[in-house]
Amino acid sequence: MTYYHNTLLDGLSFNEAILKTTEALKKGGFGVLTEIDIKAILKKKLDVDFHNYKILGACNPDFAYKALLAEDNIGTMLPCNVIVQEKEDGFIEVSAVDPIASMQAVINQDLMGIADEVSEKLKRVIEDIHMNH
Numbered sequence: 001m002t003y004y005h006n007t008l009l010d011g012l013s014f015n016e017a018i019l020k021t022t023e024a025l026k027k028g029g030f031g032v033l034t035e036i037d038i039k040a041i042l043k044k045k046l047d048v049d050f051h052n053y054k055i056l057g058a059c060n061p062d063f064a065y066k067a068l069l070a071e072d073n074i075g076t077m078l079p080c081n082v083i084v085q086e087k088e089d090g091f092i093e094v095s096a097v098d099p100i101a102s103m104q105a106v107i108n109q110d111l112m113g114i115a116d117e118v119s120e121k122l123k124r125v126i127e128d129i130h131m132n133h
Helices: 014-027 038-046 061-070 072-077 099-103 109-131
Strands: 004-010 031-037 053-059 080-088 091-097
Touching: 004 109, 014 031, 014 053, 014 080, 014 091, 014 109, 031 038, 038 053, 061 072, 061 109, 072 099, 080 109, 091 099, 091 109, 099 109
Parallel strands: none
Antiparallel strands: 004 091, 031 053, 053 080, 080 091
16 A cells, blocks of 8 residues: 555646646645745755755645544645645656555544545545546
8 A cells, every 4th residue: 555646747837737736636626725845945944955845735624624523633744735846857757655554653533534525536636637637
């Protein structure tokens, strides 16, 4: 079992891929709460050059609320991270965490049903990005 769902895109700019991913997440019921520009942070903090790499913190409020009711410390695993990275010019990978994999570390049966639903939703988002590319 992998710990993420992913797809590869070509023929898009990095910014277009970010926009497409954000739109697909919204269509799938997720909002983007955070956006972390890893390339900019590494340049600023370490003065190193890294490829385009952004982490989008995606959240579905209904599922987040249900998860928090089932396990109040689950906030340590929220929001769901989705990464967009340009591994080489013109080839972009979009990956989303598979909550089933991360939730296995928490021994709480109530969370597994929620993790299954969120995993399916994120998988559909990734498939939507691929299909509408």
